[in-house]
Amino acid sequence: MIKVNDLTIRFGERIILQDINVEIADGMWTCLVGPNGAGKTTFLRALLGSQPYSGSIVDNGFEVYRNHDRNVAFVPQHPQIPIGMSVSEYVMLGRSKRDGWGNESSKSRHLVADILRLTGLFGMQSQFVSQLSGGEMQRALIARALVQEPTLILLDEPTSALDLHHQIAVLNNIELLKERGVTIISTMHDITLAAMYAEKIIVMHEGKVLLDGPSDQVIHSPQLQEAFENRINVFTLDSGRPVIIAKKDLPN
Template sequence: MSSTAEGSARGRVDVEQVTFGYHRDAVVRDVSFRAPPGGFVGIIGPNGSGKSTVIKLISGLMAPWSGHIALDGTDVASLSRREIGRRVAVVPQETDMPFPFTVLEMVLFGRTPHLGGFAFEQERDLQVARSALERTGTLALADRPVTELSGGERQRVALARALAQEPAILLLDEPSAFLDIRHAVEMYDLLRALRDEGVTIVSTLHDLNLAALYCEHIVLLSEGTVYQQGAPSAVITYEHLTAVYETEIYVSMNEITNTLNVLPLDGRSRATLRSPASESSPSRET
């Protein structure tokens, strides 16, 4: 993709002391982190901790009550939707596709921010859309109505549409939620390849193993605030996860990937841990 090459110098995201709420109470408080161009940032945290809200704020859907969000140093609030659409593509948690457009038509919508006022798609737009279908393994679905897709297929089409936008920054909200283990890994392998091409990736993940495996920087949210952030090995620890998720979690090193593995402990194992007989806790490996 040509614009990702020029995108290697673009794609910086700065979130500075952002506070926001939907009603009277703030659900995101004083959140700060940054993604350098070509960075891979993961946002993790329990349900309701504010992950989706942070993604929506970066995409300019809502404006922070206080604090700033900048894309390449420009405040999102000062950019038009179209200007944002040329830099940022979003793969939302669930993609509503209520109209029976074909998959190809849906992916071509991703070109909208690049089209002139009344211009129709050109040959190059079709090429970009096709390449996006190929990379997401959805080319065979090109002529299918999107209304007939499975949740996992819809999610890959949503990623294809985002790629057709040729963004410098890709925001994803739990993109692998509907994917089986193979398609989840394929999606994150693709995201990593895009990162290598200079695209900045900011993704929320509920799968902590995928977060440990793919992200360079992890932001752990707890009740709307940043509990910890840093390298996966510094954030994904027994102490942090057990405190934030409020359940015992077993963290160990995977010798093949050299990244951390995270397992929840079932009630029976938690009871064993708590009994005075258990000397060394296996969950404290890291």
């Protein structure tokens, strides 16, 4: 259980996050949804522990700031592409904290090989990371997170750069993490996809939490309209699955 109390973050005069109070249950997928500039990425950094904040974020009894005892994986929206690094080396970095930097236990090597198979990257292990396509890169990032065997994984817009086909593939890969009992917190632009995969949605707007609850409730809440300035329509498919699309007045 992660408890966030009165979390406030300022960059100089600018308030990025203000009085955030939420609880995130273990082993669930929570999605942070909101327009650009809502403070989602900063919130993820604070949850990681690398971002100074006021208030408190307590993860299973421990304050998270600069707490290196936790094992948290982070998947950035815009990864840096290392020069001259092979895919297997890149994924193996996920083991650095367990094996010690520069070491590779034989257990790690087998795990990395397994995860590469699982994520469909086996066969590309000797390629340079820079040769991967966008979808493959995203899978490599998730593979690295999987071998890290974290208790919590933070994903910043894991699907934003991908076409629909690859979005589904990556989201299914993230579900692999959930099957292993990992708590997942991700930001996502696409609220329909968020509703489809996440159990809980937190809607943010200008540094504040507008809505926080189980996906179904949040999707059908009238406040969701407010968060998106009344510019979305929520439909429900025959299967009961919600679909959110942008509102556009059609010409007569």
